[in-house]
Amino acid sequence: MTTTKPRAAKAKRSTKASKVKGLEIDVQSADITKIDTPALVVNLFRGVKKPAGATGAVDKALGGLITQLIEDGEIKGSAGETTLIHTLGKIKPSRVLVAGLGPQDKFDAQVVRQVSAEIVRFLRRKGISSAATTAHGAGIGGLDPQLSGQAIAEGAHLGLYKFGVYLTKSGESTNEFEKLTVVELDKDRAKSIEVGVKLGCTIAQASITARNMVNEPANHMTPSRMAEAAQKVATNQGLRIEIMDNAQIKKMGMGAFMGVAQGTDEPAKLIVLRYDGDPSNPENNLGLIGKGITFDTGGISLKPPGGMEAMKGDMAGGASVIAAMEIIGQTKPKINVLAVIAATENMPGASAQRPGDVVRAMNGKTIEVINTDAEGRLVLADALCYARKQGITRLVDVATLTGAMVTTLGKACTGMMGNDDTLVQQTIDAGKKTGEKFWELPMFDEYKDLIKSDVADMKNSGGRQAGSISAALLLAEFVDGAAWVHLDIAGTSTSDKVSGYLVKGASGVPVRTLAQLASDLADAGAAKKSKSKAKAK
Ligand code: BES
Ligand code: MN
Ligand code: ZN
Numbered sequence: 400m401t402t403t404k405p406r407a408a409k410a411k412r413s414t415k416a417s418k419v420k421g422l423e424i425d426v427q428s429a430d431i432t433k434i435d436t437p438a439l440v441v442n443l444f445r446g447v448k449k450p451a452g453a454t455g456a457v458d459k460a461l462g463g464l465i466t467q468l469i470e471d472g473e474i475k476g477s478a479g480e481t482t483l484i485h486t487l488g489k490i491k492p493s494r495v496l497v498a499g500l501g502p503q504d505k506f507d508a509q510v511v512r513q514v515s516a517e518i519v520r521f522l523r524r525k526g527i528s529s530a531a532t533t534a535h536g537a538g539i540g541g542l543d544p545q546l547s548g549q550a551i552a553e554g555a556h557l558g559l560y561k562f563g564v565y566l567t568k569s570g571e572s573t574n575e576f577e578k579l580t581v582v583e584l585d586k587d588r589a590k591s592i593e594v595g596v597k598l599g600c601t602i603a604q605a606s607i608t609a610r611n612m613v614n615e616p617a618n619h620m621t622p623s624r625m626a627e628a629a630q631k632v633a634t635n636q637g638l639r640i641e642i643m644d645n646a647q648i649k650k651m652g653m654g655a656f657m658g659v660a661q662g663t664d665e666p667a668k669l670i671v672l673r674y675d676g677d678p679s680n681p682e683n684n685l686g687l688i689g690k691g692i693t694f695d696t697g698g699i700s701l702k703p704p705g706g707m708e709a710m711k712g713d714m715a716g717g718a719s720v721i722a723a724m725e726i727i728g729q730t731k732p733k734i735n736v737l738a739v740i741a742a743t744e745n746m747p748g749a750s751a752q753r754p755g756d757v758v759r760a761m762n763g764k765t766i767e768v769i770n771t772d773a774e775g776r777l778v779l780a781d782a783l784c785y786a787r788k789q790g791i792t793r794l795v796d797v798a799t800l801t802g803a804m805v806t807t808l809g810k811a812c813t814g815m816m817g818n819d820d821t822l823v824q825q826t827i828d829a830g831k832k833t834g835e836k837f838w839e840l841p842m843f844d845e846y847k848d849l850i851k852s853d854v855a856d857m858k859n860s861g862g863r864q865a866g867s868i869s870a871a872l873l874l875a876e877f878v879d880g881a882a883w884v885h886l887d888i889a890g891t892s893t894s895d896k897v898s899g900y901l902v903k904g905a906s907g908v909p910v911r912t913l914a915q916l917a918s919d920l921a922d923a924g925a926a927k928k929s930k931s932k933a934k935a936k
Contacts, residue, residue: 419556419603419604421575422555422576422577424555424579424580424599424600426580426581426582427580427589428583428584428585428586429582431456431533432457432460432490432491433491434491434582436491436531437492437493437527437529438495438496438527438529438530439494439496439530440495440498440518440530440531441454441495441498443469443474443498443499443500444500444501444503444539445499445500445502445503446502447476450466451539452538453533454497454533460490461484464484468484474497475499477499477501478510479514480497480498481498481521482497483521496518496522496530498514498535500514500536500540503539506536506540508536508542508547508549508832509550512553512554512834512900513899514554514899515551515900516554516557516899517558519558523559523575523576528577529578529580530578530579531579531580531582532581533582534582535547536550537592543591544583544591545591546595547592548592548594548599549596549599550595551581551595551599552595552596553602554900555579556603556604558899560610561902562611562614581596601726601729601730602726602914604725605722605723605725605910605914607907608628608632608721608722609715609721609722609905609910610906611905612721613715613718613892613904614904614905615711617694620711621693622667622668623666624693625718625721625740626668626742628721629642629721633672636674636724636729638673638674639675640670640673641670641671641673642669644667645660645666647669648660648669651761652759652760653760654781655761655777656669656777656780657758658756659698659752659774659777660744660778661748661751661752662699662747663746663748664748665693668691668743669739670721670738670739671738671740672737672738672740674727674728674735674736674738677921678735680735681790683735684735684790684791685734685735685736685794685795685916685917686736686739686786686789686791686795687737687739687795687796687797688716688720688738688739688782688795689717689738689739689741689797690714690796690798691716691740691743691778692745693711693713694711695775696744697747697772698746698747698772699752699754699771701747702772712799712892714742715888715892715905716797716888717740717742717797718905719797719892720739723913723917726910726911726914727917732922733921734924736917737791739782739786741778741779741782745772745774751771752768752771753768753771754771755768755769756768757854757855760780760784761781761785761788762877762879765856766780766857766859767854767857767858768858768859769858770860775799775801775870776800776859779796779798779877780876781877783877783883784877787878787881793881793882795884795886795916796883797886797913798885798889799887799889800887800889801866801867801887803867804866804867805889809890811891812837813835813837813886813908814886814887814890815837815838815840816842816871816884816885817842818842818882818883821882822883822884823839823884825916825923826886829916830915833909833912835891835908835911837886840868842872846865849864849865849869849872850872856876859873871885891906891908892908893905893906894906
């Protein structure tokens with residue numbers, strides 16, 4: 400029989416600190432075989448016959464039990480594999496969980512995120528509420544200890560995530576996993592891990608902000624509530640914020656945005672957040688533009704009823720931009736970031752716009768509204784114009800823009816298009832660090848014919864051919880020479896299954912990449928500057 404020691408009294412935390420729901424992660428400098436924990440998590444690469452490092456130390460203390468299980472073929476070390484061993488008093492931890500890391504040549508921070516999520520969910524299923532773990536990959540894996548800590552925190556928090564706001568009977572009866580301790584013998588390395596864990600918690604918390612907003616039903620997550628959520632981020636992180644209403648949107652000449660907003664009684668909001676990370680260099684900037692359609696019925700070009708409930712997530716782009724600002728406000732990169740979210744419903748109200756209507760965007764260009772369901776590009780057109788007017792020279796827009804993108808790329812990666820190879824590559828590279836994948840589609844001139852209109856400068860639907868590309872080509876008409884990348888997250892903003900750190904529902908994509916990009920651009924800017932300084936000398 401194994402006995403589990405009573406848990407230490409829960410530390411009192413402010414509601415703010417406990418916002419990464421329920422789970423606390425800390426770092427301890429200690430010998431893992433002597434840790435008092437209901438479960439000690441160690442790991443194994445695939446194909447390893449004789450474990451070394453921390454896993455080896457535990458194996459030795461258990462009289463070669465792990466080696467035996469490997470020999471018997473019960474432990475293979477494949478990614479996400481979990482084997483629970485009761486230690487029967489042989490070592491201080493009452494259980495050991497051996498987690499597979501997969502093949503060593505495919506190992507990276509993303510594997511740590513995925514495996515960490517599987518581990519904590521496994522423990523939760525078993526009714527185990529706390530555990531200690533080695534910093535996966537920080538030893539033999541060759542991963543930077545800080546990165547390991549960050550990936551563990553991100554994976555654990557995101558993997559445990561549940562959206563249970565409206566489940567009246569949940570809570571008490573279900574198991575919760577509450578405390579994870581990362582253990583590392585070396586004090587300096589433990590310090591690095593701790594820095595990573597802190598950053599990972601910040602990033603996970605913001606991703607959860609986005610997930611919550613997307614999962615909220617549209618009768619709750621209205622444009623006004625989106626503005627409130629942005630206001631909360633601004634207040635907590637010390638960002639400037641401006642929230643503009645229908646009258647102001649109209650006054651600025653945002654006819655494309657207003658065309659969509661006129662079909663609903665729900666007040667529209669143009670939400671603008673500002674982070675001034677390099678105030679003396681206004682040209683060092685990045686604009687994050689988000690589609691915030693809190694519900695997309697299609698408007699007069701009404702969508703068919705099957706699956707329409709998913710359109711509560713049509714504000715995922717806007718949510719991800721707000722959440723990215725939550726991270727940026729805390730990590731403080733040396734760059735100015737402007738976030739613009741165009742939030743409204745797309746409803747077929749009595750004063751809704753009609754197919755055939757012509758609207759005029761803020762930059763004066765006219766658009767024939769062929770299909771009122773192609774509303775995302777309309778609201779983004781004006782949001783892009785606004786960012787350009789504010790002097791932004793590098794733009795990234797994020798939108799659940801086209802069903803065609805789900806058909807093209809499915810849910811494995813986000814489709815991207817753009818007019819600037821450098822910014823495209825920088826976004827892809829940021830994604831390689833965060834584990835979020837992007838794939839570029841072409842914007843050849845030949846496609847431009849698709850959105851030619853007889854009565855206006857362009858039309859908002861290009862028909863069935865190359866649907867995602869024709870949508871991007873319309874957006875390109877509003878970036879006015881700025882470097883620009885468009886991220887179509889129609890497929891990736893939600894997950895239809897539990898897998899690694901993704902759970903059913905909102906994914907939080909691409910929150911982490913947007914924040915990473917801001918940080919990378921800031922670093923690239925600083926590097927360029929110091930280089931030109933050196934040249935001048
Ligand atoms: N919000 C939808 C796109 C979408 C579809 C997102 C499925 C997530 C999942 C967008 O506003 C839309 O309706 N696009 C139309 C455009 C068409 C009318 C040109 C589409 O993709 O069908
Ligand atoms: Mn639509
Ligand atoms: Zn839409």
